[in-house]
Amino acid sequence: xxxxxxxxxxxxxxxxxxxxxxxxxxxxxxxxxxxxxxxxxxxxxxxxxxxxxxxxxxxxxxxxxxxxxxxxxxxxxxxxxxxxxxxxxxxxxxxxxxxxxxxxxxxxxxxxxxxxxxxxxxxxxxxxxxxxxxxxxxxxxxxxxxxxxxxxxxxxxxxxxxxxxxxxxxxxxxxxxxxxxxxxxxx
Amino acid sequence: xxxxxxxxxxxxxxxxxxxxxxxxxxxxxxxxxxxxxxxxxxxxxxxxxxxxxxxxxxxxxxxxxxxxxxxxxxxxxxxxxxxxxxxxxxxxxxxxxxxxxxxxxxxxxxxxxxxxxxxxxxxxxxxxxxxxxxxxxxxxxxxxxxxxxxxxxxxxxxxxxxxxxxxxxxxxxxxxxxxxxxxxxxxxxxxxxxxxxxxxxxxxxxxxxxxxxxxxxxxxxxxxxxxxxxxxxxxxxxxxxxxxxxxxxxxxxxxxxxxxxxxxxxxxxxxxxxxxxxxxxxxxxxxxxxxxxxxxxxxxxxxxxxxxxxxxxxxx
Numbered sequence: 001x002x003x004x005x006x007x008x009x010x011x012x013x014x015x016x017x018x019x020x021x022x023x024x025x026x027x028x029x030x031x032x033x034x035x036x037x038x039x040x041x042x043x044x045x046x047x048x049x050x051x052x053x054x055x056x057x058x059x060x061x062x063x064x065x066x067x068x069x070x071x072x073x074x075x076x077x078x079x080x081x082x083x084x085x086x087x088x089x090x091x092x093x094x095x096x097x098x099x100x101x102x103x104x105x106x107x108x109x110x111x112x113x114x115x116x117x118x119x120x121x122x123x124x125x126x127x128x129x130x131x132x133x134x135x136x137x138x139x140x141x142x143x144x145x146x147x148x149x150x151x152x153x154x155x156x157x158x159x160x161x162x163x164x165x166x167x168x169x170x171x172x173x174x175x176x177x178x179x180x181x182x183x184x185x186x187x
Numbered sequence: 188x189x190x191x192x193x194x195x196x197x198x199x200x201x202x203x204x205x206x207x208x209x210x211x212x213x214x215x216x217x218x219x220x221x222x223x224x225x226x227x228x229x230x231x232x233x234x235x236x237x238x239x240x241x242x243x244x245x246x247x248x249x250x251x252x253x254x255x256x257x258x259x260x261x262x263x264x265x266x267x268x269x270x271x272x273x274x275x276x277x278x279x280x281x282x283x284x285x286x287x288x289x290x291x292x293x294x295x296x297x298x299x300x301x302x303x304x305x306x307x308x309x310x311x312x313x314x315x316x317x318x319x320x321x322x323x324x325x326x327x328x329x330x331x332x333x334x335x336x337x338x339x340x341x342x343x344x345x346x347x348x349x350x351x352x353x354x355x356x357x358x359x360x361x362x363x364x365x366x367x368x369x370x371x372x373x374x375x376x377x378x379x380x381x382x383x384x385x386x387x388x389x390x391x392x393x394x395x396x397x398x399x400x401x402x403x404x405x406x407x408x409x410x411x412x413x414x415x416x417x418x419x420x421x422x423x424x425x426x427x428x429x430x431x432x433x434x435x436x437x438x439x440x441x442x443x444x445x446x447x448x449x450x451x452x453x454x455x456x457x458x459x460x461x462x463x464x465x466x467x468x469x470x471x472x473x474x475x476x477x478x479x480x481x482x483x484x485x486x487x488x489x490x491x492x493x494x495x496x497x498x499x500x501x502x503x
Contacts, residue, residue, distance in 0.1 A: 075211065078224070079223070088490045091207070092211075128220040
């Protein structure tokens, strides 16, 4: 893809595969610590990359706690507040574990936390699905610039950015490489 | 996609997008809160000039599950019965701010006229026009076929489908032939020569007069009602003879391969095109067709109205 001629000079890798693996393991430990174990936990990834991150965090939790954690996916497209700014989007799968989310602790998992609007949509979507005992938020990268009063409980890396910059998370499952980059924007 | 007027207007990608979207939306029907906020503030008008229960209610439920405001407009009991034209009815709806008009009309082409005459700005969805088309019915049939015979994903390449009965008066048949062809299925229409439309030889399907010969080779058979309300002449000697030659009874169902399913768009006339034993058998999927209809119509309304519309573009 990056053939060399069009790579912008500003592109820099902020997390490589090793960093990402350590961040995921630390988030897994923090989730177990905060919730005093992994009982009643449900990890819900926000498509696309949040779902893969949720699966990775879940498999990192199992050796810590010995228990398998339930994993699902929560598509928030139909709850977005900017639907009318773009043509109708294709939907991603939503998969809620069979037992439902009532009285469980739901950990929402997204790749990048930015404006907070995605998380706001996810909270609305959860509201229509059931009543969890608590909802927590994990993000691989928090790049700041919140537009809503929302913060993450578990963060892989805090990344101060300029608004013009683009933070991109790539995962092996989807992009054939594990890395987080900052691209574009005049520094 | 601005309007949905004909199943023939959909290319393979668009048809699959509608089916995939419907598959995701189907899960809403299993939740305790069967509601999504997506079309909040949009108005959908159900404009029905012909009688309908299933389709109108299905569109109404679909729009309400997406939080749209729904106005039901039946020709009977409205100004139309006093002689108002389609144009003036449309202009009235436009003045009231309809974002989408779901229209059923006895005249073939009425939805097309409504969409292209410049009377209204909103999207037009064809819910059945005369003997022409009924695209959402074809989509829900394709969705049902895909669910039973293709794991619920992708297209219908290689699937063999027979459509049996009153092809001449059936908008369901025409829409299904067009859509199933787009999805890669092979269609055989089976009917007495008098109930085949002029020009059927040019349709992308095979024509047969002999149901018993066709049944052993199909994955699904779709039975159609004989639409006596549209008939001004005798198309067959007696109902009994029609039923004997083109009706699906238990003996004929036995000719189908074991995996094949039986569809019917409804309303059914038991004893005529389908026997009660067949209609009540586990291979008949009519109840699923109705349930899938809601998901398909939600998908169509979402894809037409859920994103940026021309009105939104003007405001920017």
